[in-house]
Amino acid sequence: MAIQRMRINQRFLPHLVSVFTILPLLSHLTSAAPVGVCYGRVASDLPPPPAVIHLLQANGISRIRIFNPDPEALAPFSGTGIQLMIGIPNEIIPDLANDTVSASLIWLGSNIFTHISPSQVKYFAVGNEVLLNDPYYSPFLVPAILNLYRALQMLGLADTIKLSSPHAAAVLSDSYPPSAGAFDHNLTSVLVPLLKFLNETESPLMVNVYPFFSYVNNHPYVTLDYALFRSSAVEIDRDLEYTNVYDATIDAFVYAMEREGFSRIPVMVTETGWPTDGGDGAGAGNALDYNRNVVMRTKGNIGTPKRPGVGVEVFLFDLFDENGKTGVEFEKHFGMFRVDGIKAYDISFI
Numbered sequence: 549m550a551i552q553r554m555r556i557n558q559r560f561l562p563h564l565v566s567v568f569t570i571l572p573l574l575s576h577l578t579s580a581a582p583v584g585v586c587y588g589r590v591a592s593d594l595p596p597p598p599a600v601i602h603l604l605q606a607n608g609i610s611r612i613r614i615f616n617p618d619p620e621a622l623a624p625f626s627g628t629g630i631q632l633m634i635g636i637p638n639e640i641i642p643d644l645a646n647d648t649v650s651a652s653l654i655w656l657g658s659n660i661f662t663h664i665s666p667s668q669v670k671y672f673a674v675g676n677e678v679l680l681n682d683p684y685y686s687p688f689l690v691p692a693i694l695n696l697y698r699a700l701q702m703l704g705l706a707d708t709i710k711l712s713s714p715h716a717a718a719v720l721s722d723s724y725p726p727s728a729g730a731f732d733h734n735l736t737s738v739l740v741p742l743l744k745f746l747n748e749t750e751s752p753l754m755v756n757v758y759p760f761f762s763y764v765n766n767h768p769y770v771t772l773d774y775a776l777f778r779s780s781a782v783e784i785d786r787d788l789e790y791t792n793v794y795d796a797t798i799d800a801f802v803y804a805m806e807r808e809g810f811s812r813i814p815v816m817v818t819e820t821g822w823p824t825d826g827g828d829g830a831g832a833g834n835a836l837d838y839n840r841n842v843v844m845r846t847k848g849n850i851g852t853p854k855r856p857g858v859g860v861e862v863f864l865f866d867l868f869d870e871n872g873k874t875g876v877e878f879e880k881h882f883g884m885f886r887v888d889g890i891k892a893y894d895i896s897f898i
C-alpha cells in the first residue's frame with residue numbers, strides 16, 4: 549500500500565440527488581459487479597484454512613485475492629468453487645521476464661495448477677505496486693506479463709484468466725480534480741505498454757484505492773465525510789458531480805488512461821478498506837460505513853460519475869488483521885473478521 553497524494557479544495561455545492569435512489573432499479577438490469585475480499589496472511593495467529601473457507605462460505609464471499617501463490621494458501625481452496633485472484637510476487641518478475649515462454653508454462657504448472665484448477669482462477673495479479681515499491685523490477689513487468697500470457701494461450705486459458713498488475717494511486721502525478729488525472733511522467737515507459745496489453749486482451753487496470761490515506765495525509769483538505777461517503781456536499785469537475793474520494797480516484801485513473809489514448813479499459817479495485825484501529829479516523833464504525841458503501845455501490849453497478857452504471861469489481865482489504873505488518877500501526881488493523889471468525893463489525897457482502 550502506498551500513500552496517496554491528493555489535493556481537494558473545499559468548493560462544495562449542495563448535494564441534490566442520492567445515487568442510491570436508483571440502486572434497486574439498476575440491480576435488476578445487469579448482473580452485479582463482484583465483491584471479493586483480500587486474504588492477507590502476514591500474521592501469526594490466522595485460523596486454519598478449513599475455518600477460513602467455512603467463514604467465506606458462511607458469509608457469501610465467493611472471490612478472494614491471495615497475495616502469494618504459497619501451496620498452503622492455494623491448495624485448501626481446491627474444489628471449493630471459490631474464485632481466486634492470485635498474486636505473483638515482485639521478486640520473481642525478472643525471472644519470468646528473462647526466461648522463455650515454456651519456462652512460464654512450467655512455472656504455472658508446478659506453482660499454480662498442481663494446487664488449484666484453472667477454472668477457479670480468474671486473475672493473476674503480476675506484482676503488487678511494482679513501479680513505486682520495487683522500481684528495479686519495473687522494466688521486467690510487461691515482458692513477464694507477455695510470457696505468462698503466451699503460456700496461458702498455449703494452455704487455452706488466455707480468455708478465462710486475465711493478467712494485470714495492481715498499482716498504487718500514487719502512480720498518478722495528478723489526481724485532483726479527477727479530469728486532471730495523469731500518470732507520473734517517469735512511469736509511462738512501463739505504463740503505456742501495459743495499457744496497450746490490457747486494451748488488446750480486454751483486461752482491467754488494477755488499482756489499490758485508499759481514501760483513508762487521502763484523509764490521513766491531506767486533511768483538512770480531504771474531510772473524513774468526503775472519504776467515508778458521508779459528504780452532503782458535491783464537488784463539480786467539468787459537468788460531473790463528485791461526493792467521495794473513491795469515485796474521484798477511480799475517475800482520475802480513467803482520465804489518465806484517456807490522456808494516453810486508452811478510453812475503454814475497465815478499472816478494477818484490487819484493494820480498498822478502512823482500518824478499525826491505529827490512527828486518526830480509524831474505528832469499527834467508520835470501517836463499517838466505508839466498506840458497506842463500497843459493497844452497495846459495487847452490487848448496484850452504480851459506477852462513477854465518468855462511467856455511470858458501469859459496476860467496478862472490488863476486492864475489500866482485508867479478511868483478518870495482520871499482526872506481522874510493519875510500518876504505521878493502522879496497517880495491522882484492516883481486518884473485517886477477528887481471528888476467531890467473529891465479524892469485527894456488521895458488514896454484509898451479499
Ligand SMILES: *[C@@H]1O[C@H](CO)[C@@H](O)[C@H](O)[C@H]1NC(C)=O
Nearest residue numbers: 641642643644645646647688
Ligand atoms: C536478464 O537477462 C539479461 C540478458 O541475458 C541479463 O543481462 C540480465 O542480467 C538478466 N536480468 C535478470 C534480472 O535476470
Ligand SMILES: *[C@@H]1O[C@H](CO)[C@@H](O)[C@H](O)[C@H]1NC(C)=O
Nearest residue numbers: 718720721731732733734735
Ligand atoms: C522524474 O525523473 C526526473 C529525471 O530523471 C527526475 O528529476 C524527477 O525527480 C522524477 N520525478 C519523479 C516524480 O520521480
Ligand SMILES: *[C@@H]1O[C@H](CO)[C@@H](O)[C@H](O)[C@H]1NC(C)=O
Nearest residue numbers: 744747748808809810811812
Ligand atoms: C484498443 O483496442 C481496440 C480494439 O482492439 C483498438 O481498435 C484500438 O486501436 C486500441 N487502442 C489503442 C490506443 O491501442
